[in-house]
Amino acid sequence: QEDTPIARFLRYLQFNTAHPNPNYADPISFLISQANAIGLQARTLEFTLSKPLLLLTWPGSNPSLPSVLFNSHLDSVPAEPSKWIYPPFSATLAPDGKIYARGAQDDKCIAMQYLEAIRNLKANGFTPLRTVHISYVPDEEIGGFDGSAKFTGSKEFEDLNVGFVLDEGQASTGDEFRVFYADRTPWELKIKATGDPGHGSRLYDNGAMENLMKSVEVITKFRESQFDIVKSGEAMNSEVISVNPVYLKAGIPSPTGFVMNMQPSEGEAGFDLRLPPTADPDLIKKRIAEEWAPARRNMTYEVIEKGPIRDYLDRPLMTLTNDSNPWWPVFKQAIEAAGGKLSRPEILASTTDARFMRQRGIPTFGFSPMTNTPILLHDHNEFLKDTVYLRGIEVYESVISSLSSFKGESY
Ligand SMILES: CSCC[C@H](NC=O)C(=O)O
Ligand SMILES: [Zn+2]
Ligand SMILES: [Zn+2]
Structure with missing residues (x-):
């Protein structure tokens, strides 16, 4: 079998992680094997029986600095196979480069792009200053109460000393990348x-x-x-x-x-x-x-x-997108360094696990590097183009290296 970024993405898309019975065990085993191949530490946590969560870690050279966390959810919404042109968990790469799968946009792309970006950074000899974590959490699609909510409230999470989080965003139909500073x-x-x-x-x-x-x-x-x-x-x-x-x-x-x-x-x-x-x-x-x-x-x-509305200091759940948030210019410049441009920061119409991080006062952006892509999350025939997926890996190389190298004061 081929072992290319696209082949690995297709394999991850083939796990049937749809509710109401998402398969969590097999994709986690797969991700652990990927982490081992790349040389990342892996730890499985189970805050709710049969709803495991995977945490990968790339230690920084100064582990006393607040870490950066890249989050994605393991689960997917259901699909109606009869309404799809290819079976939703076949992960079919069509001749035009479109990869059809439930989860292709939401949000299995970022799950694998994080790993591919780290693989490339390691191959280039990059070492992070801050520790980089990746979390793969269950149950986001049904509210995250047995997943991210318990995780972010745990001792294990506190010990990660997270200073900044990137979570999923949404596709952009134009040339600019979208970034989300709040959820509804x-x-x-x-x-x-x-x-x-x-x-x-x-x-x-x-x-x-x-x-x-x-x-x-x-x-x-x-x-x-x-x-x-x-x-x-x-x-x-x-x-x-x-x-x-x-x-x-x-x-x-x-x-x-x-x-x-x-x-x-x-x-x-x-x-x-x-x-x-x-x-x-x-x-x-x-x-x-x-x-x-x-x-x-x-x-x-x-x-x-269904979830918090204010943070622990009774502030609205919003991450600042101006220079008073030291992570904002770092993130923005990382996108620009990758040849991209951000559109005006937005509130997400729907709801993600980012709210649980914001509730703890941790600056958190929603971001999925998909440009020139129709918004197909939860829709029939969800797809992502191979070229868009591969460019996203490069974007994360820039984002992960910049954020993990950030020397400034963070809160
Ligand atoms: C009750 S929280 C539900 C979370 C869900 N997230 C993705 O679609 C949503 O409906 O936005
Ligand atoms: Zn999602
Ligand atoms: Zn969703």
Whole structure:
């Protein structure tokens, strides 16, 4: 079998790491064999049974300095094979150079690019000043609570003395690389309505369906008001509050579907809510209580906050992108040294494990070196071009060597 960067990437893509039953053991064995071949220390940690985490280490010449950590998640979202042109875990390299696989962009590319970059740096005789760690964590796609959340809260993590983290970002459709300084915080919102049941033919006030549908209407209006801000160009998608319906549950089941001549006494709807770090969570809570699910309309609700919203010093979870963050110019210049350019730093529309590092006050950027690439994470036919993948390795050579050589004061 071939042993080239592309062949190694394809092998890593072939592990079926899709939820709800991600294979963690085999990709970890593979990564350990890669680490051994390159000469990196490897350690497996298991904060949750059957959800292992792999930590690789390249010791720096001054290990007392804060280290730099490169994170990626092992798991993937599911794929619907019938909707793909190649099977999602076959990792097919098409004649045009596109590598099709679930995880090609999200985020198995960076997992292997980190290793390839270190392999090349070592071959060139480079030695880091600061210790470099790579973490491969489970369960990011389902919130990271059994993965990164436990890891970053552990004694083992504290002992790494991490000063800066790079985690996954997103593809860029243009020539510039994207960098993310914050994530949005996800909330799950479930609203429930109750009301008098009645004959399907009757018109009466305060039925459960009427109450529920009124709420859906009010929430839809709010959604439109936020989307209008995006459509008018005033803000980016990730800078507003998104609220999207994800399920509706009501009706009285019958063997053929639903009973059609009864108005049900309860109904429920679920929403995915995302708050940018600038949003005031108390204001949204007030809005939910008073407008979206008011008791006066026989509504109840449940908000589940899926993760932190402020850091340990009660600051919003944001990493600064100006010179008051000493890592920012180092990172920016490393991209430029590799012949790249960064676009304006962004908030990520979705959510990653970076929030758990930011919560501990560690400066953390989201970055995946993919330019001129359609954004296909969680989509059918996710692919990454071989040339884009290989250029990404060079970008990380610059990034890893610059960050690990940074002599300045870090916090
Ligand atoms: C509840 S946190 C979920 C994290 C997940 N991350 C990637 O897609 C997301 O939905 O953004
Ligand atoms: Zn991801
Ligand atoms: Zn994802």
